[in-house]
Amino acid sequence: MTAQQLSPAMTDSKRDSDIPTTSGTVPVLKAGSDPGVVMDCRIKTLHYGSFLAVRDTDIPIVPNEITAFIGPSGCGKSTVLRSLNRMNDFVNGFRFTGSVHYRGQDIYAQHVDPVAVRRSIGMVFQQPNPFAMSIYKNVAFGLKLNNFKGNYDERVEKALRGAALWDEVKDKLTTSGLSLSGGQQQRLCIARAIAVEPELLLMDEPCSALDPIATRRVEDLMIELKEKYTIAIVTHNLQQAQRVADRTAFMFVDTSAGGRTGYLIEYRPSAELFEDPREERTKAYIRGEFS
Amino acid sequence: MAHAATNPQEIPAQQSSFRKSLSEPRTLVNTALTVLALLFSVFAMFPLFSVLYMLLAKGATQLSLSLFTELTPGAGMEGGGIGNAIVGTLVVVAVSTVLALPLGFMGAVYLAEYGGESKLAVVVRFCGKVLTGLPSILAGVFAYAMVVVTTGSFSALAGGAAMAVLMIPTVMLTAESALRAVPSKMKMAAFGMGATRAQVVTKIVIPTAIPGILTGVMLALARAMGETAPLLFTALFSDYWFGGELLKPIASLSVLIYNFAGSPFEHQIALAWAASLVLVTIVLVLNVIAQIVTRRPEEH
Numbered sequence: 263m264t265a266q267q268l269s270p271a272m273t274d275s276k277r278d279s280d281i282p283t284t285s286g287t288v289p290v291l292k293a294g295s296d297p298g299v300v301m302d303c304r305i306k307t308l309h310y311g312s313f314l315a316v317r318d319t320d321i322p323i324v325p326n327e328i329t330a331f332i333g334p335s336g337c338g339k340s341t342v343l344r345s346l347n348r349m350n351d352f353v354n355g356f357r358f359t360g361s362v363h364y365r366g367q368d369i370y371a372q373h374v375d376p377v378a379v380r381r382s383i384g385m386v387f388q389q390p391n392p393f394a395m396s397i398y399k400n401v402a403f404g405l406k407l408n409n410f411k412g413n414y415d416e417r418v419e420k421a422l423r424g425a426a427l428w429d430e431v432k433d434k435l436t437t438s439g440l441s442l443s444g445g446q447q448q449r450l451c452i453a454r455a456i457a458v459e460p461e462l463l464l465m466d467e468p469c470s471a472l473d474p475i476a477t478r479r480v481e482d483l484m485i486e487l488k489e490k491y492t493i494a495i496v497t498h499n500l501q502q503a504q505r506v507a508d509r510t511a512f513m514f515v516d517t518s519a520g521g522r523t524g525y526l527i528e529y530r531p532s533a534e535l536f537e538d539p540r541e542e543r544t545k546a547y548i549r550g551e552f553s
Numbered sequence: 554m555a556h557a558a559t560n561p562q563e564i565p566a567q568q569s570s571f572r573k574s575l576s577e578p579r580t581l582v583n584t585a586l587t588v589l590a591l592l593f594s595v596f597a598m599f600p601l602f603s604v605l606y607m608l609l610a611k612g613a614t615q616l617s618l619s620l621f622t623e624l625t626p627g628a629g630m631e632g633g634g635i636g637n638a639i640v641g642t643l644v645v646v647a648v649s650t651v652l653a654l655p656l657g658f659m660g661a662v663y664l665a666e667y668g669g670e671s672k673l674a675v676v677v678r679f680c681g682k683v684l685t686g687l688p689s690i691l692a693g694v695f696a697y698a699m700v701v702v703t704t705g706s707f708s709a710l711a712g713g714a715a716m717a718v719l720m721i722p723t724v725m726l727t728a729e730s731a732l733r734a735v736p737s738k739m740k741m742a743a744f745g746m747g748a749t750r751a752q753v754v755t756k757i758v759i760p761t762a763i764p765g766i767l768t769g770v771m772l773a774l775a776r777a778m779g780e781t782a783p784l785l786f787t788a789l790f791s792d793y794w795f796g797g798e799l800l801k802p803i804a805s806l807s808v809l810i811y812n813f814a815g816s817p818f819e820h821q822i823a824l825a826w827a828a829s830l831v832l833v834t835i836v837l838v839l840n841v842i843a844q845i846v847t848r849r850p851e852e853h
Contacts, residue, residue, distance in 0.1 A: 349745060381747030391738040394761040403756075404746045451742070458746075 300325045300492050301346060301462055302363040308338070308345060311355035314519070315341050319526040321511050323462070328484055328493045330507035330532065332500060334547065337513040338524025339496045340388075340466050346494065347383040347464055348376040364462070381408060384455035384491075388467040390447035392439030392454070397422075397431050400439040400450055404458040417457055425453035426483050445476025452483065456491065463487065465495040469502065481506050500536075500548065507532045512544045605833070612830030615823050620831075625792050625809065629818055635828045637794050641709070641804035642832070644795050645788055646778055648713025649720055654770065656717075657724030661766070664725070665732035666754050678729075684722035692718040693783030701787055709795070709803040712788025716777040723773035724766075731765025732758055764846045771843035775836045781807040806832045 301323040308316040316338035323329045331339035341350065348369060350356045361368050369379045381404075392400050401418045410417070418435075422428040427449040431442070439450050448468060455463055465484075469477040484493055484506050497503050503510050511529040515522050528535060528544045539545045575581055619634050626633030660677065668674025696715035701707055735758045743753045759766075789802035790812060806828050813825035 347745065349741070352741070352744065377747050377749050379747075380745055385742075385745035387738060387742065387745070389738050391736070391742040393739055393742065393757055403743075407746060407748055407752065454742075454746070 298324060299363075300365060301494070302361075303342065303346060304360045304362070305342065305345065305358070306360035307358070308341060308350075308360075309355070309357040310353055314521055314523045316345075316524045317516075319511075319513065319524070321526065321529055323492060323494055324509065325461075325492045326488055326490075327508040328488050328495060328506050330503035330510045331494070331496045331513060332498075332503050332510055332547075333513035333524070333527075334515060335498075336522050336524070337515045339511075339513050341524065342513070343464050343466055343494060343496050346462075347380050347385055349380070349385065351376055381458070382460055382462075384458065384460035384463040386448070386451050386455050386463065386465040386468045388470050390444055390451055390471060392442070392447050392450050394438065394440055396436045397439050397442070397450060398435040401453050401457050404454060408458055410458075421453040421457035422450075424456050424487065425449045426479060426486075427453055443476075445472050445479065448472055448476065448480060449483070452480070452487075456487065460491065462492045462494065465493060467496050467498060470498060477502070504532060504536050510535045512539075512541075512547065514543050514547075608826065608830040608833055611823070612826040612828075615827035616830070620824075620827055624794065625804065625824070626820065627792070628816070628821070631820055633824070635806065635809060635824055635831065637791065638804040638806045638809040638828060639831060640795050641788070641791070642778060642806045642835075644709055644799075644803060645712040645716060645784070645805055646774060648709055648799065649716035649777055650770070650774065652713060652717035653720035653724055653773070657721045657769075657773075658728055658766065660721070660725040661728030661732055662754060662759070664729045666750070666758060678726075681722040681725050684718070685726065687719070687722075688782075689719055689780045690782040692716070692780075693785065693787050696783065696787045704800055706800060707787060707789035707802040708800045709788055710799045712784045712803060712805065713799075715783035715787045716780060719780060719783065720773040720777050723776065724769050727769025727772065728762070728766040731762040731769065734765060735761045764848075768843045768847045771839050771846070775839040775843075778836055778839070779807060779832060781811045784808050785811070 299322040303319070303321045303323065305316055305319045307314060319338070319342055321329070321331075321342070331343060333339050344350045345358060346362060346364075346369075350358070358370060362370055364379070364383065368374070369376075393403065395403075398418055401421050402414050405414060405417055419428060419432075422431060427446060430446060431450075439447065442450060448471070452463075452468070469480050472480065481502060484495070487493060488508075495503075495507065508531065509529065510532040512527045512535065513524050514527045516525055517523075528539065528541050530540075535544065536548060539548060573580060575584065617634075619632070620636075621634060621639065622636050623632070623634035624637050625635060660681075664674050664678055668677070692715045695718055696711045700711035700714050704710070739757055739761065740753050743757045748756065784805050784807060788805055788808070790808045791802045791804045793804075795803055809828050810825045810832070813821040813828070816822060816825075
């Protein structure tokens with residue numbers, strides 16, 4: 263079963279809407295200006311109130327790859343990630359120009375329901391945030407939201423296996439998700455996100471609250487997951503980007519206008535970016551001259 | 554002393570002993586203040602324990618099965634119990650809970666999840682805080698005007714309405730803080746999965762806040778149960794069992810205590826002591842239940 267089958271809201275709106283996209287109404291995966299891009303992010307400006315947080319950042323995300331966003335603190339990498347599933351809508355004064363196309367559909371178009379967008383795009387947050395309910399119910403939560411009618415036990419087990427957590431929790435599925443350790447909680451959150459089999463998984467510094475061993479497990483997990491999913495990850499950890507990411511976007515802060523505006527410097531395959539950075543700032547950052 | 558900071562090597566030489574000494578002024582002050590704080594906390598507990606002692610000493614001798622199963626005796630008569638008053642209190646409290654819980658709870662959901670800092674929410678919250686300090690007799694006046702005058706009789710319903718006025722602000726404000734205490738990262742997780750606001754509120758926020766909400770309800774109940782003034786001219790009193798009619802006067806423990814404590818008859822005074830003990834026990838049990846439900850075992 264795929265995400266399309268699971269999220270009727272999204273596919274229905276695709277089928278029913280006559281909103282012209284660049285390539286019309288061809289089948290779901292082929293839609294969009296470039297079939298090789300699952301999420302085409304083109305941010306012109308992104309404001310919080312009068313504060314220009316991000317400008318000129320185009321990051322096309324390629325399916326079955328891990329795309330990392332790196333850069334110094336305050337460069338807007340998390341802001342960019344959160345604009346990919348409209349989580350910024352919760353911030354007062356959020357304004358956006360540009361476009362974000364997910365499988366050919368502009369998720370900032372007038373007719374789009376942000377709730378439907380978020381159902382199709384999974385998200386894992388910086389802090390592990392399981393719900394105050396049992397491990398099983400945590401994982402089944404998204405399935406219920408999507409009115410999933412199939413075999414819950416099977417899907418919960420599959421998601422927990424996928425998140426490399428099954429063996430540790432299979433005998434205590436009814437205990438609270440909050441009783442797990444930090445690393446287990448984060449893997450539970452990943453299981454919760456992948457239970458609905460979203461095509462794209464957004465991860466906002468998923469390892470920043472974890473110890474090195476738990477971090478390594480989550481990284482291994484990401485590499486396994488990219489067989490089936492596409493992952494976009496924000497990370498502070500350059501080694502992590504080097505270890506897991508196929509492509510890396512380096513963002514930087516522009517303070518010339520007085521504010522702190524993040525923008526994209528360089529977006530290339532990770533191996534190239536880390537071994538032979540084109541831009542001076544990328545070089546300096548990778549050498550650890552500033553953070 | 555100033556040179557010590559510039560020359561660290563000299564510090565050990567000056568500090569010859571780490572021994573605690575009461576002759577040192579700050580040690581002395583420290584000890585004295587600790588003793589004083591302890592003393593005052595004991596004093597603060599004194600009224601509670603002296604009341605409990607009196608109730609046990611005077612009320613416990615009256616405890617018997619008939620106390621719970623028989624009607625209140627008339628003036629000068631022997632025997633009887635306080636059965637109708639116990640049932641009456643429970644009925645009035647049940648009525649007030651039915652009235653106050655939905656109002657208080659829905660108000661809290663509005664304040665915590667929808668109202669934010671809007672003008673309406675600020676006004677409602679302010680009124681709630683003012684109402685928590687409302688003299689209970691005024692709640693009685695309100696219920697008298699609204700229910701007794703309208704229906705033409707003192708009644709359980711009027712008593713329940715008076716108590717509900719007292720309960721609503723407590724329920725609303727404690728439930729609001731319980732709802733607000735739900736971590737926003739949990740709500741964001743649900744929003745991130747594509748839950749609507751209504752789904753986030755009903756599936757995440759309310760279930761997570763339930764223990765805190767129940768605590769507020771229990772505390773409001775415990776407070777309302779002991780109130781006498783609002784019942785005096787709303788529920789009045791009745792020497793008979795509750796017959797299922799909410800529009801008739803009804804007995805209650807607090808009014809029984811008020812009536813019998815001032816009675817010239819020894820037996821009625823003794824029953825007032827017993828009723829006090831029963832009332833305090835019920836309130837105590839409610840408080841203990843509130844404590845237990847607040848403790849969330851699932852969080853480590």
